[in-house]
Amino acid sequence: MHRRLEPRIKLALIYGSTREGRLCDKVAGWAAAQIEGDGPFDLDIIDPVTLGLPERHQRGEHDAVQALRQRIGNADGFVIATPEYNRGYTAALKFLIDSVGEEWRGKPVGFVSYGGVSGGLRAVEQLRLVFAELHAMTIRDGVCFANVWSRFDASGRLLDADQPEKAMATMLAQLHWWATALRNARNSVPYGQFAA
DSSP states (O other): OGGGOOSOEEEEEEEOOOOTTOTHHHHHHHHHHHHHTTSSEEEEEEOHHHHOOOSSOOSSOOHHHHHHHHHHHHOSEEEEEEEOBTTBOOHHHHHHHHTOOGGGTTOEEEEEEEOSTTTTHHHHHHHHHHHHHTTOEEOSOOEEETTGGGTBOTTSOBSSOHHHHHHHHHHHHHHHHHHHHHHHHHHHSOTTOSOO
16 A cells, blocks of 8 residues: 555544553554555654653743644644544543644644543544544544454463454555645645635
8 A cells, every 4th residue: 555655645643542552652662663564654653651751831941842732733634543442532632732823733633542442532533523623634534453452462462463453554545645745835825814
């Protein structure tokens, strides 16, 4: 799938959990391996655990927030690896998203979700609303791991990988198309400079 896609796209993979013992390491690690392959993506992994973001929003610009804005600004598209906690997404992910503003605009976002019976889909539905408000375009197809605790072995290898790999290939193909089209559009007319 990857070899047929051109041009190269800068893709940021964002970890959606900061909990100790998080499953996000396994899920996002699997997603990163699917993205990297021999494909058309230059991958930037954004893990809120390593960012050093302030614990709350502050007046003025924190260095870690400035660095995050630059990384989001450099990306052509995003994949969010999100758990579902209590029918929603995490506070850490919300804080990361809200720490950035117009850098999200006019860019596509895909989702790899995980959780219990719903596979994180309720978190994704909420995130679609958030990204619509930020003028980002969410990809319809995604990857979801229901009952995630039984999906990976102790070493982090995905069991029964055929269906998730096919779903990931579909999402990445759509994400590549949207990222290419939207990058061309932003280069032609910067987002927000169109006539109202």
